[in-house]
Amino acid sequence: MTGGGDWQHDVLKQLTDATDGADASPEASSPPARRPEAPADQAAPAHRPALGSRPAPAARPSAPDPHLPAPPTPQSLPTIDPRLTIALGRPHHGDSLAHRAGRSLRRLTASAGQEVAEQTRLAQEVQQPVTTGRVVAVTSIRGGVGKSTVAALLGRTFNHYRHDPVLTLEADAALGTLPVRMGAETVRWACADLARIVTPAMQLTDVTGYLVPVADGGWLLPASQGRVGAPLDVRTYRTVTLALRRYFAVTVVDCETLPGEVARTAMDTAHARVVVAPMTAEGIHGTRQVLDWLGQLPHAALATTVVALSANAPDTTLDPKTAAAHLREPGVPVVLLPYDRHLAQGGPIHTAMLSQVTRDATVRLAAEVMQRAVRVR
Ligand SMILES: Nc1ncnc2c1ncn2[C@@H]1O[C@H](COP(=O)(O)OP(=O)(O)OP(=O)(O)O)[C@@H](O)[C@H]1O
Numbered sequence: 001m002t003g004g005g006d007w008q009h010d011v012l013k014q015l016t017d018a019t020d021g022a023d024a025s026p027e028a029s030s031p032p033a034r035r036p037e038a039p040a041d042q043a044a045p046a047h048r049p050a051l052g053s054r055p056a057p058a059a060r061p062s063a064p065d066p067h068l069p070a071p072p073t074p075q076s077l078p079t080i081d082p083r084l085t086i087a088l089g090r091p092h093h094g095d096s097l098a099h100r101a102g103r104s105l106r107r108l109t110a111s112a113g114q115e116v117a118e119q120t121r122l123a124q125e126v127q128q129p130v131t132t133g134r135v136v137a138v139t140s141i142r143g144g145v146g147k148s149t150v151a152a153l154l155g156r157t158f159n160h161y162r163h164d165p166v167l168t169l170e171a172d173a174a175l176g177t178l179p180v181r182m183g184a185e186t187v188r189w190a191c192a193d194l195a196r197i198v199t200p201a202m203q204l205t206d207v208t209g210y211l212v213p214v215a216d217g218g219w220l221l222p223a224s225q226g227r228v229g230a231p232l233d234v235r236t237y238r239t240v241t242l243a244l245r246r247y248f249a250v251t252v253v254d255c256e257t258l259p260g261e262v263a264r265t266a267m268d269t270a271h272a273r274v275v276v277a278p279m280t281a282e283g284i285h286g287t288r289q290v291l292d293w294l295g296q297l298p299h300a301a302l303a304t305t306v307v308a309l310s311a312n313a314p315d316t317t318l319d320p321k322t323a324a325a326h327l328r329e330p331g332v333p334v335v336l337l338p339y340d341r342h343l344a345q346g347g348p349i350h351t352a353m354l355s356q357v358t359r360d361a362t363v364r365l366a367a368e369v370m371q372r373a374v375r376v377r
């Protein structure tokens, strides 16, 4: 990346130093009093991140303030009952075998050069430097349209292309699917826990100890432990996003459905917004109402909004061009996310199993989002 201000340099240095000296540091050998028990299963990623320079989180989070009593350590819980994990079956590839073979042949043709040039351009947009952490809120007018899927795809894409820390945050406590989609096997600390713990004195290495490391890089903060419980409140949301912006170049927020209070707050306070629209006439109509509402917000919210038009059923009959044209009328870009067999399967998203069209659409969406997120001060 082309450098993004001193704060990012400092944050990366902190992480690198912590990784280099993890065992030798006095921190590691004599933990401070009242340190909350380390979330062992969230302490280290299963694999090293793909980008070599991205370091692993510290082994143990340190206590935020020695004068405060340590918060009780929540239990680590599986995101899916192990009996169901066995029943998940093998992941399908988004593209059929014949399609993949055809694509390999097309790579040898003249148009392949243009494709590469376009991919490079989009990658550069996704990698744009930021001066302060950017928050991207993802929501929709109704449930089940693909918010968590889009948030997971965006989180993974930002993480893949950027060299600075990326967080995917779940702000939907209604038994959301984000941890599963991000490949987390267990969860322990959630938004409300972190809101109680986080202080400005904490280092990134302290904070990441409370997060779930994502297998191919980046971090995840769940909204809950996947139990029916208290909904996330606006205050918790604000505390967590404001505090974590200091450490993460990009935070992708998987919000609850509009017009929930947290979703409205997230949409109002984010640097860029993604509204996920389902490929149905009623879904497009409802999404258009959301865009009109955003157009009335005082701070040009529409100018930093992108629509992801998601076809999460194989047999939709609505003409995508007409649907996209209707949504573009208020002046927002619309990116079509096609039906993808791998995404339809549910369960963890394996980037390598996505169809090529989905991968291209996701990078385009991330580029459109980043272009807008960097505009805001
Ligand atoms: N592009 C896609 N292609 C195929 N199926 C998809 C696609 N996007 C989402 N799905 C399917 O739609 C289902 C719902 O998606 P997801 O959980 O992301 O929606 P959501 O809006 O977050 O739902 P909720 O409101 O319950 O949080 C997924 O389990 C997946 O099967």
Ligand SMILES: [Mg+2]
Pocket: 147, 148, 149, 172, 176, 177, 178, 254
């Ligand atoms: Mg969801």
